[in-house]
Amino acid sequence: MDAFAFIIHPLSAKRDVARKYPLLGRVLPEPAIDFFSRFWPPVYISHVTGVRSLATGKEIEGWLIAVPYTVQRMLHLSPGEVYRKIIAAGRLAERLGAQVLGLGAYTSVVGDGGVTIARALDIAVTSGDSYTAALAIRAVREAMRRMEYEPAAVTLAVVGATGAIGGVVAEGLAGEVGSLLLIGRDQPRLESVAGRLRAAGAKDLQLSTAVADIQRAEVVITVTSAGGYLVRPEYLRRGAVVCDVSRPRDVSWQVAQARDDVLVFDGGLVQVPGAVDFGFDYGPPPTLTFGCVAETMALALEGRFEDYSLGKNLSVDRMQEIDALAEKHGFRLAALRSFERELPEETIARVKANLY
Ligand SMILES: NC(=O)c1ccc[n+]([C@@H]2O[C@H](COP(=O)([O-])OP(=O)(O)OC[C@H]3O[C@@H](n4cnc5c(N)ncnc54)[C@H](OP(=O)(O)O)[C@@H]3O)[C@@H](O)[C@H]2O)c1
Secondary structure, eight states: OOOOEEEOOOSSSSHHHHHHHHHHHSSSHHHHHHHHHOOOOOOOEEEEEEOTTTTTOOOOEEEEEEEEOOOOHHHHHHHHHHHHHHHHHHHHHHHTTTTTTEETTHHSSTTTTHHHHHHHHHSSEEEOHHHHHHHHHHHHHHHHHTOOHHHHHHOEEEETTTSSHHHHHHHHHHTTEEEEEEOOHHHHHHHHHHHHHHHHTOEEEEEEEEEGGGGGOOOEEEEEOOOOOBBBBOOOOOOEEEEESSSSSSSSSHHHHHHHSSEEEOOEEEOEEEEEEESSOOOOOEEEEHHHHHHHHHHHHHOOOOOOOSSOOOOOHHHHHHHHHHHHHHHHEOOOOOOEEEOOOOHHHHHHTOOO
């Protein structure tokens, strides 16, 4: 049977370690977990079964493997040390029989976005970022439709526009929205993304290095590796639609609580075709998964065992290709969710009512 593997890692040290080791998660304080994570080898988590293509009936299997580093660890260690642990996890995937490996959350962010890791391994590698971007675009289109926003009349802000996902999301939506506000930390890098978008036909572009400038946008996609809460309640305009793709999130629960006149939802969740059993609770509801996991599964269902999304410059063509492949095999955008719950219709109605 064709097979994939996917690497996960703890986003919240205590909560996520407790999912695998309830006792350790309960007794160890967060700094201790963070400290020991450096010496812990990659961990076999579970066998994934029941993923079946709607188009061909083909079934695949897979494995979840954890790299024990927390986000803070990965941000502070040298990329070389982090690569070594991820490559060791990749070797475990090879021994299990996987033909394609997906890099979850920060394991795809670190260093060169998977290029060095792919070079070191014998199996195909993908960051899953192309399908994550495609799903964020789908989710934002759906939210604009439900908020009755006319895309050509809105300003869309992309926070993290100089990143892999942010860049391709901005390019993918540039032709649909009235105006595009690219936000990043580094002006020359922003200019370079803007140059690429202009060459692709984007017209009304604004650049900023201040996250607070999202105040100008009706629609915000935030997709950074800031590692924590970046978007503050006072930055958002009334009626703002905010798609948070980042893991850990850029928008905290407190923002949603403080601002009941904005719509905050997760980007990138998708329904898996077949009767999937992940064998482990790694966060999403049982039949849903993240775009990066789904991209890895879709490649295995298609038998495309080649490096797919790697590096920091993703192409719109690849994003559209994987979107079509996933659609063909039966992956579907999940209902919009906000902080682990489906976004209720009343919330959308309330935000709309507050607009005028
Ligand atoms: N939901 C999902 O299914 C899914 C799937 C894959 C990835 N993700 C998440 O998506 C996010 C981005 O991934 P990526 O691969 O696009 O990462 P990336 O290529 O490393 O890009 C990260 C972006 O964040 C910006 N940034 C970093 N720290 C910042 C800070 N303190 N303030 C403002 N901007 C900051 C970077 O700006 P500079 O250019 O200045 O460095 C860059 O634009 C990550 O959180 C990742 O975990 C989610």
